[in-house]
Amino acid sequence: MYTPAKVVSTERLSSSMYMKKVKLLDGDTVEPKPFQFILIWVPGVDLLPMSVAGFTSGEITLVVRERGEGTRKLLHYDGFLGVSGFHGKGFEPWGYRRILFVAGGSGIAPFFHLAEKAWEKDIVVDVVWGVREAGELFNPARLLGKPRGDVYVATEDCRVGYCGRASHLASRLVAGNPGKWDAVIASGPIGLLREACGSLGGFLDVYVNLEAYVKCGVGACGSCVLKPHGLLLCRHGPVFKCSEVEEFLKGGTGA
C-alpha cells in the first residue's frame, strides 16, 4: 500500500551514514517482518528501496548511506514523502538460537530491526560489521533498545577493530567458536555475500540479504529478477539461502 509520510528527523551517524525517521500519515499499518523493505518516494525526484531498521507505531527508522543522487536527495529532503510497503517476504529466522549477522557498510540497516525482534523471542543476534574506513562507523547501540548481542568491527583501513574484511573476521570467529552460532546472515555488497557463502557454507546455514534494482516492489515489472533464477527479490526475497541463488552470486559484479 502507498501511504503518505513525513520526515521526523535526519541525524548523521558517521562520515557517510545517517539515521532518518519517517512517520506514516495513515494509522493502521501492519508490523513489518525483519528484512522487509519500503520504497520511499521523494516526490517528483526518485524512489529508493530501503530496509526497515526500526519500526514503532507507524514510525519507520532508516539507516541510509549516501551513495549517489537519489540517496543524497533523500537525506536532504525534509517534507512530505510517500512510502510503499512493506515489500518482500522478509525473513524470520526463529528456528535458530544464536545468529551471526555479517554486515558490510549500509548492509547493517536491517540488523537493528532483526535484533529487536529476535530478542523478543530469546534469540541472540551478534554482528560483525565491516566498513572500508573507520570514519563510516557508528555505535550500533545507538539504534537498539539495549545491547542485544556481541558487536565485532572490521575496517579495511585498519584503524579500528579487526584489520580486513568483515567476511574474513566472520570466518575466523566461526572457526574459533564452534557451535556458538547456528546460522549466518550476510548483508551488504555482493562480494561480501559471495565470500560468506563460500567460506561459511560448510559450517552452518548461511543466508544472504540481496540487493537488486527494485522498480515496482510488487512482482509486476520483473526488474528485480535474480537471473538466471526464476526468483524476484521483491517477492521471494530479499533473503535467500546461498544454494538458492548460487548462479546469481557467481554472475554478480562488484567487490
Added chain:
Amino acid sequence: MYTPAKVVSTERLSSSMYMKKVKLLDGDTVEPKPFQFILIWVPGVDLLPMSVAGFTSGEITLVVRERGEGTRKLLHYDGFLGVSGFHGKGFEPWGYRRILFVAGGSGIAPFFHLAEKAWEKDIVVDVVWGVREAGELFNPARLLGKPRGDVYVATEDCRVGYCGRASHLASRLVAGNPGKWDAVIASGPIGLLREACGSLGGFLDVYVNLEAYVKCGVGACGSCVLKPHGLLLCRHGPVFKCSEVEEFLKGGTGA
C-alpha cells in the same frame, strides 16, 4: 450487498400464504436485525421487498402472501435467484419487557424473527393476528422454535377466534390487561396501522411497520419516501413511532 441465492423449499401454509426458504450462496453474511428486509430478485422477472421471517446460517425464511404477478412468480420459481440486503435499519425493541405484535395478513412475517430474537433476551412477544378469511390462517408455531408467547386470532369472516379486525381485538386486550404490555408493534395494511396508532397510542408506545414502494433499498432512488415526511422507508424504517409518520398515515389509502 448482492448475493446469489437458491430456493431451498416452498411450502403452502394456508389458502394464500407460503413459507419460502432461500439459501444464500455466499458464506459470510451478517445476522439481520428484526424488521430488516431483503430485496429478492427473480431473474429477469421482478424484484420484491420481503421481510426476514427467519434466518439460520445463511438460510432465510420468508412468509409470502400471493398478491399479484410478482409474488405469484416468486412463489412458483424454483431456481437461482438474487438477494440484496439486509435493508432498512430494522428495529430492536430491547428496552421493553413484553410486547404486543398486531399483525394483519402477511404483516405477520417479521413477527417470527422478532419473537425468536426477543426470546433470547427474555422479552416476550405476544401476537394478535387478523385475517379476512379463516382459510388464510396457519399455526404460527410452525415457524417458531417453540411457542414464544400468546397467540390471539381474529377473522373478519368470524369463523375462527375473535370476530372482527385485529386492531379491535388488540384494543380490547390492551384495555383489559392494563400493564401487561409496554409496547405495541403493528404490521400490515395501512388501515390497521392507522387504527393501531389511533386507538392504542394513549396507553403505551406504539410502532408501525410500514410498506412503501422499494426500488433500490439503499436510499438512492427516493421511491420509498414517506411523504410528506423527509423519511425513507429503506433507510430510516421500516418501523416508526406513530408520531414520526402521522401525516403519512393520514395520507395513505387502503383498508
Added chain:
Amino acid sequence: MLEVSVAGLRLEHPVMNASGILGSEPEHLEILAGYGFSALVSKTITLKPREGYPPPIIVELRNKGLLNAVGLANPGVEAIGGLAKAARRLGKPLVLSIGGGGIDEFVKLAEAASEAGVDAVELNLSCPHARGYGLELGGDPALVYTIVKNTVSVSSAPVVAKLGLSDRIMESAGKALEGGAKALTLINTVKAMAIDVYSRKPVLSNKHGGLSGPPIHPIAVRVVYDVYREYRAEVIGVGGVSSWIDAAELILAGARAIQVGTAVLFNEKVVEEINKGLREWVSTLGYRRLEELVGTAVE
C-alpha cells in the same frame, strides 16, 4: 476555511450531493440537507415525467462500487417549482440538473429552472445508460456546444455542464466552456455491467448500468486534472469520493467543489468527515483557505 465559490455560488464548504442521489422530490431535499451538503443538486429532470426502469435498478458490487440504471426516473418539468421552494425553505442553494433528448428539451427545462429561481442549472450531458439521454451527447463536442450555448442564452442562472468519461472529453469540455458554461462537473458514472453467475442474467433490468463509487475515483482525478490543466476552468469534481483524501485529490487536480453520491448511501456522516479531514489537511499544509489549494498539483 472551507468556503468556496463555484459557478457564482458561494458555498460554506465544498461538498454538494451528486445528482441522482434522491433529489426528485421536495422531501428528498430535506434528507439531503440533513446530510450536511452545502448545496443541493436535484435529480436530473426531464420535460415529461419518467417512470424509470423497473427494478433491479441498483446493485452493490463486490468491488465496493455501485452499478445503477435508474432510467432517469423523475417527475418532469412541473416539479421544478416545488424543488426550488423546498430548497429556499431549507436555506440551501439549489443546483437543478436537467436532461433531455435534444436541444429543445434542454432549452425548455433551462427556462423553467431559471424562472423558478434556481441557483444554478447543471446540464446532464453524460448519463451513460439512458438511451438518447447522455453519453452520446457528451461525446459529441459540437452538440455540447449547441446545447450549452442555447441554454445559457435562456437562463439567468449560471449553467454548469456535466460531462462523463469519453475519448473526446477534452474537446467537449472546451466546447462547453466556449458555449458559456460557468463550470464543468466531471465525471458521471462509467458504463458497466454485472451478471449473476447462477441465473446467468445481467442483474439490472436495463442490463447496462453506470459504475459509481470508489472504483471510478482515480478515473475522475485524471479527467479533472487533464481538463483543469488545459482550460483552468472551474470544475466540480465527482466520482468515488468517500473520504477527505479522495476529495483532496480532486481539489489538487483542479476541482473547486466536490459532489458525493454513492458514499452517502453507506455513510450518512460522510460530509462531516470529509470536511473535518479537509480542515486538518489545509492547516497541516500551512494554508488558511481551501481555495488556495485548488489545482496546485497541476503544473
Added chain:
Amino acid sequence: MLEVSVAGLRLEHPVMNASGILGSEPEHLEILAGYGFSALVSKTITLKPREGYPPPIIVELRNKGLLNAVGLANPGVEAIGGLAKAARRLGKPLVLSIGGGGIDEFVKLAEAASEAGVDAVELNLSCPHARGYGLELGGDPALVYTIVKNTVSVSSAPVVAKLGLSDRIMESAGKALEGGAKALTLINTVKAMAIDVYSRKPVLSNKHGGLSGPPIHPIAVRVVYDVYREYRAEVIGVGGVSSWIDAAELILAGARAIQVGTAVLFNEKVVEEINKGLREWVSTLGYRRLEELVGTAVE
C-alpha cells in the same frame, strides 16, 4: 472440464496471465508458469528496447486497484527468440504481445514472432499511457483494421487484437475481426491518476497511469458482453479478475478465456482458486464443460 480453445490454442484451463505482469525475460516466464497459467503472455515487446519510465511506476490504490505507468519497458525484438525457447522448455503455449508506434513496427515484430514459432501474437492496440503506443490506435477503427490486416498477412501464428475502453470500441472490434484477428482481448487498463495529497504531486513519474484490478471488472464485463453480442467473436476477457466469480461473469458475457494481471500480485494461488471455483460452478449448473457456458448471458 475446464479445457478451452481460443484463437486456435488448446488450453488446459481458461486462465492465462495478462500481458505486462512480468513476461519480458525468460526467467519471468518460469515464474508465471509456476503460478499455474495455462498459456504465458509476454510483456508487450517493441522493436527497440525501452527503458520505461523511472519509478514510481506502480502504486496500490485505496480502492484496491493498481495504477501503473511502466512505459512499456522491454528488451526489444531481439528478446523474442529467448522467450519462445523458454516457453517451449516450460511446455506452455506462448502468446507474444507486441506493440508499436505504427504499422511497420507491428509488421516487423509479427514477422519476428512468427519466425520464432510463438503460438499466438497479441497486438497491444490499447496501452493507455505510453504516448503513441496505444489508445490512440485502438480508438481509431481504420488504423486497427490496417494494423491487424498487415500483421495477419505476415504471421503464421494466429493474431489476437487487444483493445481497450474507448467510445469506438465496437467499431474497432469489428474492424479487427474484419482484418483477420482470430480473437479479441478485452480490455486494457483505464486511464487514471493518483495524487499524493501532502506533497501535492501525481505519484507516478509519468503522472498518468492505467487503472487495473477489481475497480475495472464491471467495465470489462460490459465491453466483453457488448462485443460478443454484436460479433459472437472469440474473446479473451481481462480486467479485475480476482476470483472465480469474476472469471465466470466474463465467461457468461462471452469470453472463452481469461487473463489475470493485478490479482496474481496479491495472491499467488489465484489461478488455482479460480479454477477450483469454476469447476464447482460448472457442475452446480449441471454442465459438463466450461465451454458450453461461454456467452450464455447474452441473448
